[in-house]
Amino acid sequence: MLFLLFRRKTGFDGDLVLAIAAKPILNEGIWDYLTQQSHVVIYHSDLDCLDQDMKSAAPRRILQGTLDTFQMCQLNHVYGWKSDDGHTVTTAPDPREGRVVATLRYEWYWIWLQRYQNNAWIMLLDARDSFFQSNPFAQLHRQSDPQLRQGRLYFFGENSNATRLGRSPKNTNWLKNAYGDHVLETLRQKPTICSGSTMGEVVALEQYLRALINEKDETIIKMAGSDQGFHNYLYYSRKLLNVKAIASLTVWDQGRGAINNLGALRNWPLTEWGNYNLTTRVVANWDGSASSVVHQWDRDHDLHQHLHRLKFRQLSNKWRNKNKNANKTATS
Numbered sequence: 101m102l103f104l105l106f107r108r109k110t111g112f113d114g115d116l117v118l119a120i121a122a123k124p125i126l127n128e129g130i131w132d133y134l135t136q137q138s139h140v141v142i143y144h145s146d147l148d149c150l151d152q153d154m155k156s157a158a159p160r161r162i163l164q165g166t167l168d169t170f171q172m173c174q175l176n177h178v179y180g181w182k183s184d185d186g187h188t189v190t191t192a193p194d195p196r197e198g199r200v201v202a203t204l205r206y207e208w209y210w211i212w213l214q215r216y217q218n219n220a221w222i223m224l225l226d227a228r229d230s231f232f233q234s235n236p237f238a239q240l241h242r243q244s245d246p247q248l249r250q251g252r253l254y255f256f257g258e259n260s261n262a263t264r265l266g267r268s269p270k271n272t273n274w275l276k277n278a279y280g281d282h283v284l285e286t287l288r289q290k291p292t293i294c295s296g297s298t299m300g301e302v303v304a305l306e307q308y309l310r311a312l313i314n315e316k317d318e319t320i321i322k323m324a325g326s327d328q329g330f331h332n333y334l335y336y337s338r339k340l341l342n343v344k345a346i347a348s349l350t351v352w353d354q355g356r357g358a359i360n361n362l363g364a365l366r367n368w369p370l371t372e373w374g375n376y377n378l379t380t381r382v383v384a385n386w387d388g389s390a391s392s393v394v395h396q397w398d399r400d401h402d403l404h405q406h407l408h409r410l411k412f413r414q415l416s417n418k419w420r421n422k423n424k425n426a427n428k429t430a431t432s
Contacts, residue, residue, distance in 0.1 A: 106231040149173040172198030217246040218303040226296040236358040236392040250347035251301025260291035262364040274329030295331035360391035
């Protein structure tokens with residue numbers, strides 16, 4: 101709700117594409133709310149998940165009120181092939197081992213991307229902990245040729261003073277389990293690049309997504325969050341360097357680009373870091389300008405109190421009351 105509200109206030113009127121869980125396990129009101137929004141495209145893909153023994157089929161699980169992020173799932177009958185005449189589509193069981201949904205989402209991204217022209221700008225962003233302060237696409241130059249053969253790719257870093265790949269237990273485990281001790285030691289002092297916030301032109305983004313999905317295929321890691329290990333490895337190994345479709349790859353330092361990743365700044369309140377104003381409620385980049393997209397806002401106590409405890413409650417109550425009044429009018 102916060103994600104959609106702030107997006108709408110910026111004037112952005114492009115598609116907002118969301119993946120949702122199966123309707124029977126959605127929290128009450130989510131489906132009704134989403135289907136009432138404009139420019140929102142909703143996808144749902146049935147997942148065939150495995151139980152802890154990795155052999156028995158199991159439904160998508162809810163643990164402590166949220167989806168089980170460690171459950172291994174497959175995309176059966178999502179992929180397939182066309183007949184020679186192009187009229188018949190045959191789907192196939194997923195031949196690959198189960199993977200966590202945080203990794204599966206990159207396959208969904210790749211599938212959705214096929215609906216857009218090569219020169220379209222796309223942002224891949226975690227919706228739960230992000231909000232907009234201005235339109236991040238407003239200042240981006242778009243090539244006039246929809247058949248563009250090369251495009252730009254933007255990655256966004258976490259604060260390099262507060263963290264590095266080797267300082268974070270999670271990043272350490274993802275890299276070590278996926279690539280081994282040698283790669284971990286090589287990358288230990290490298291700044292962390294966030295896998296939950298990426299931008300690019302379709303032609304370049306498509307190749308990045310293929311590469312990241314391939315990293316899962318080439319490793320045996322089964323950890324939730326391992327996509328961040330793949331993401332950083334792709335950049336620091338220079339695997340994307342000679343991809344013809346990627347004209348340039350820019351890594352924006354934290355607080356310098358269109359997306360401001362705040363997660364590593366949790367040691368002190370954002371007000372002490374100097375990039376959150378309690379009066380204006382604006383989150384700023386290091387040059388004082390308002391961050392276009394704020395990511396990982398829920399790690400800061402003041403932001404969390406304002407947005408989740410206050411703003412979200414106001415919005416949800418307003419929406420529920422509006423729906424109740426609409427239902428009363430309809431029945432009367």
